[in-house]
Amino acid sequence: MTTAPADPIIKQDRVPPSEPPAPAAKRSTVARRLIPFGYLSPTIVLIALLMIVPIVMVISYSFRDNVIVQENSVFAGLANYTEVLTDPDFLAAIKNTGIFITVSMVAHLLLGLGFAMMLNSPLLGNVTKSLFRVVYVLPWLFTIAVIAVIWRLLLDPSGVVNYVLNALGLIDQGVDWLGSPSTALWVVTFANIWSGYPFFMISLLAGLQGIPGELYEAASVDGASPWRKFVHVTLPQLRPVIISMAVLDLIWTSQQFALIWMMTGGGPLNSTEMLSTFTYKLAFSEYEFATASASAVIVLLLTMILAFFYVRQQRER
Amino acid sequence: MATVMPDKAAPGMTPRTRRILMKTALFLGLALGAIFAGAPVLWMLSTSFKSNGEVFENPPKLITENFSLDAYTAILTNGAQLRFFLNSYIVAIAVTVLTLLVALLAAYAFSRFTFPFSKTINAVIVSVQAVPPITLVIPYFGLVVGLGLYNTYPGLILTHMVFTLPYAIIMLTAYFNTLPKELDESVKVDGGSSWTALWRILVPISVPGMIAVGVYTFMISWNEYLFALSLTRTDDMRTVPIGIQLLMGQHSYEWNQMMAMSILGSIPVLILFLVFQRRFIGGLTSGAVKA
Numbered sequence: 001m002t003t004a005p006a007d008p009i010i011k012q013d014r015v016p017p018s019e020p021p022a023p024a025a026k027r028s029t030v031a032r033r034l035i036p037f038g039y040l041s042p043t044i045v046l047i048a049l050l051m052i053v054p055i056v057m058v059i060s061y062s063f064r065d066n067v068i069v070q071e072n073s074v075f076a077g078l079a080n081y082t083e084v085l086t087d088p089d090f091l092a093a094i095k096n097t098g099i100f101i102t103v104s105m106v107a108h109l110l111l112g113l114g115f116a117m118m119l120n121s122p123l124l125g126n127v128t129k130s131l132f133r134v135v136y137v138l139p140w141l142f143t144i145a146v147i148a149v150i151w152r153l154l155l156d157p158s159g160v161v162n163y164v165l166n167a168l169g170l171i172d173q174g175v176d177w178l179g180s181p182s183t184a185l186w187v188v189t190f191a192n193i194w195s196g197y198p199f200f201m202i203s204l205l206a207g208l209q210g211i212p213g214e215l216y217e218a219a220s221v222d223g224a225s226p227w228r229k230f231v232h233v234t235l236p237q238l239r240p241v242i243i244s245m246a247v248l249d250l251i252w253t254s255q256q257f258a259l260i261w262m263m264t265g266g267g268p269l270n271s272t273e274m275l276s277t278f279t280y281k282l283a284f285s286e287y288e289f290a291t292a293s294a295s296a297v298i299v300l301l302l303t304m305i306l307a308f309f310y311v312r313q314q315r316e317r
Numbered sequence: 318m319a320t321v322m323p324d325k326a327a328p329g330m331t332p333r334t335r336r337i338l339m340k341t342a343l344f345l346g347l348a349l350g351a352i353f354a355g356a357p358v359l360w361m362l363s364t365s366f367k368s369n370g371e372v373f374e375n376p377p378k379l380i381t382e383n384f385s386l387d388a389y390t391a392i393l394t395n396g397a398q399l400r401f402f403l404n405s406y407i408v409a410i411a412v413t414v415l416t417l418l419v420a421l422l423a424a425y426a427f428s429r430f431t432f433p434f435s436k437t438i439n440a441v442i443v444s445v446q447a448v449p450p451i452t453l454v455i456p457y458f459g460l461v462v463g464l465g466l467y468n469t470y471p472g473l474i475l476t477h478m479v480f481t482l483p484y485a486i487i488m489l490t491a492y493f494n495t496l497p498k499e500l501d502e503s504v505k506v507d508g509g510s511s512w513t514a515l516w517r518i519l520v521p522i523s524v525p526g527m528i529a530v531g532v533y534t535f536m537i538s539w540n541e542y543l544f545a546l547s548l549t550r551t552d553d554m555r556t557v558p559i560g561i562q563l564l565m566g567q568h569s570y571e572w573n574q575m576m577a578m579s580i581l582g583s584i585p586v587l588i589l590f591l592v593f594q595r596r597f598i599g600g601l602t603s604g605a606v607k608a
Contacts, residue, residue: 033432039423039430040422040423040426042418042422043442043482046419046475047442047482050453050478050479050482053460054456054457055448055453055456057460058455061456061459114346115350118343118346123343132347132351135355136351137590138354138355138358139354141586142358142579142583142586143539143540143542143557144540145540145542145557145561146579146583149565149575149576149579150579151357152565153361153364156373160360163375163376163377198354254449255450255451257450257543258542258543258558261542262562276451279451280454280547283454283455283458289458296452297452299451300449303449303452304447306447307447
């Protein structure tokens with residue numbers, strides 16, 4: 001299937017010898033202009049099928065009723081949007097998603113920067129450095145389904161986290177971290193922090209290694225303390241990487257579905273309901289595809305706002 | 318940060334004590350970090366070797382009396398579980414091969430030709446990466462059912478490419494741009510077509526770039542969860558991430574088997590990562606930061 005476009009390209013490229021010279025030359029330039037589109041055609045077809053058509057579909061679903069499950073859908077105007085936007089569960093999902101993505105992003109950044117700076121220390125030998133780097137990257141190598149079961153095991157009321165906290169005297173009885181509405185959001189966020197910081201660490205480490213040594217030498221000549229070097233050399237140099245990573249992380253974390261779905265399913269009592277789990281439940285548990293589409297379009301709009309900042313920031317660089 | 322603190326707090330010390338203090342603080346920080354990152358993984362590994370009765374033993378032990386590979390044997394001799402692995406391999410390998418082929422052609426066009434709308438098309442491809450999967454899964458469900466691809470491999474393979482294709486095109490275009498144009502132009506001077514130049518010249522020297530992109534593509538597809546959950550229905554079509562979840566639902570107390578399955582399901586990605594670590598991290602950071 002993917003090799004199919006090859007044939008027309010080869011034919012277009014060769015001018016048939018029997019043709020008179022003038023039109024052949026003309027045809028050959030037209031053909032030559034089409035060559036790149038020949039190479040792009042599988043991509044264009046796939047992007048149209050996998051992105052443009054689906055987005056048009058989901059927007060049109062969101063203004064209709066009885067979509068997918070029934071044959072005759074009817075125009076519903078803004079009814080689906082009103083329904084979603086006045087749903088207290090949706091508003092809770094917005095709030096939870098906001099907390100989840102902001103706390104995760106800040107923690108990812110701090111941990112990523114801390115680990116990257118430790119790994120970048122000149123006091124470390126190469127072997128020690130690569131050993132610790134592999135250990136630090138570990139959480140990132142497991143699929144989200146695995147992350148979810150690991151943390152369900154650790155956070156079980158009779159699990160090892162409770163045992164350690166109990167031994168340290170921090171709690172006096174087993175806490176049901178995932179089963180209680182006051183803690184569930186925080187432990188889900190913690191699991192997300194654990195699984196996501198290595199990506200920041202890797203990028204920031206690359207950024208740190210790219211800072212010219214002369215900048216630090218100049219600062220030393222001026223008698224700058226390590227703290228001042230960090231604030232006046234390291235941070236400004238890392239700024240572009242930090243900002244793009246932060247926006248990318250907000251986009252990715254806002255799309256997190258599997259972790260929450262497998263750890264809590266959005267519960268207990270909607271305390272971990274996110275925009276993704278809210279939308280998924282509407283569609284695939286309640287088969288309210290039209291209302292779910294309205295929610296999905298709102299998620300798309302929110303993401304586009306974040307993406308806009310990302311693109312603008314990339315342009316400035 | 319740990320390297321900064323003691324240094325700042327100790328202005329009157331000799332350089333030697335200062336250095337020792339800094340080193341101690343650094344290794345303390347590194348050790349704490351290693352516990353944070355590694356302990357959960359170690360506990361998963363330890364649990365997979367326990368008997369199920371020992372999982373929540375108090376006090377918890379890393380290695381118990383009944384240390385055994387039983388949980389692994391149980392997973393590896395169960396046809397239903399092996400099917401999840403087979404499905405994941407089929408889908409991930411197909412996604413990798415198709416993504417590389419399609420992305421190769423597109424990257425060639427972007428890198429070697431000037432044509433109208435190239436910037437627009439490129440911008441659309443880049444923006445695909447930001448579209449939330451949860452927005453796409455609803456119309457995908459409609460599309461995949463409509464095309465008769467619900468609960469099939471092609472349905473999963475096709476939809477996974479929405480994640481893998483943009484990244485692969487961006488990375489391969491960047492890779493091709495680093496290769497001098499004179500290489501493929503020499504083929505054209507000899508009367509060969511651009512098609513010949515691509516396969517005879519560019520593809521053979523782009524193998525390292527294609528490996529990096531291929532590894533990443535495989536990992537994305539192997540780990541994908543939402544589409545695999547929504548676009549398949551029967552157990553014989555489920556992939557490993559969904560299989561892990563099913564294990565949780567069916568035998569909610571078989572923790573040792575869940576951990577064994579999790580480890581077995583992570584091995585392909587772990588091996589790929591460790592083997593291609595350097596190339597992969599380099600490609601990833603340049604992709605994330607520059608793309």
